[in-house]
Amino acid sequence: MAKPLVTLSHLYKQYGDNHALQDVSFTIHQGEFVALVGMSGGGKSTLLRLIAQLEQPTAGTITYAEPNLVKRVMFQDDRLLPWMTTLANVSFAAHDAKTQARAKETLAAVGLAGFEQTYPTELSGGQKQRLALARALMAAPQLLLLDEPLGALDALTRRNMQTFITHICDTNHLTTLLITHDVDEAARMADRVIVVKNGRAVYETVGAKGQDAETIARVGESVLRVILAPAPGEEGGSRD
Numbered sequence: 001m002a003k004p005l006v007t008l009s010h011l012y013k014q015y016g017d018n019h020a021l022q023d024v025s026f027t028i029h030q031g032e033f034v035a036l037v038g039m040s041g042g043g044k045s046t047l048l049r050l051i052a053q054l055e056q057p058t059a060g061t062i063t064y065a066e067p068n069l070v071k072r073v074m075f076q077d078d079r080l081l082p083w084m085t086t087l088a089n090v091s092f093a094a095h096d097a098k099t100q101a102r103a104k105e106t107l108a109a110v111g112l113a114g115f116e117q118t119y120p121t122e123l124s125g126g127q128k129q130r131l132a133l134a135r136a137l138m139a140a141p142q143l144l145l146l147d148e149p150l151g152a153l154d155a156l157t158r159r160n161m162q163t164f165i166t167h168i169c170d171t172n173h174l175t176t177l178l179i180t181h182d183v184d185e186a187a188r189m190a191d192r193v194i195v196v197k198n199g200r201a202v203y204e205t206v207g208a209k210g211q212d213a214e215t216i217a218r219v220g221e222s223v224l225r226v227i228l229a230p231a232p233g234e235e236g237g238s239r240d
């Protein structure tokens, strides 16, 4: 079993009277790709912000393998700097030769070689997300946090980027946490899929990363069933 990188233990987060997270516990191991999936408002982004240490939990603990674990977040809106070239966006305008060389390498790794002097507005949606990924990778993160990074892309580019991100994460042995609404995306990309519902981690299953379409569909179906199941005492929902 791989080494635990981040361990969440009985996490709670409250915003006023709103219980955004209730008693969430799970571990992310080194080298794993974990997907958090669930309906809007379930608490996925809150969990990601807590893991990124952008916010503090109301109760519970998050333990990291190292005190200064390098974490980077990639968001749906690419957060690029439009007045800077692609290269400057990745090198953060540092001009030393070492940073420049690494920035060029990173751009090449995400398929943007030759686009160094291009501005973000001249890039396609998929290219912008590749650039955002390159920025995150420049920090050599020990934990990559992806908050619905492909949500704004058209279906074909999205599928393409799913394969691409999986490939980058595998070749760099990255530990990754992906947040998505898309059960197919979660099944396709992850080693483990965790369903977050009403502030709780209610279900976990093995993902179908690298598996055939049938397996991906089967995992996606099982996850969707959990997401759509009515809560105890709740009316409606589908009945078999």
Ligand SMILES: Nc1ncnc2c1ncn2[C@@H]1O[C@H](COP(=O)(O)OP(=O)(O)OP(=O)(O)O)[C@@H](O)[C@H]1O
Binding pocket: 015, 018, 019, 020, 038, 039, 040, 041, 042, 043, 044, 045, 046, 047, 181
């Ligand atoms: N800063 C905040 N202040 C108050 N309430 C918040 C705040 N952030 C989140 N919430 C609430 O916490 C709950 C969980 O929200 P969260 O954004 O984590 O869900 P989510 O599953 O990521 O949803 P989405 O997929 O739409 O991003 C929601 O009820 C939301 O309104």
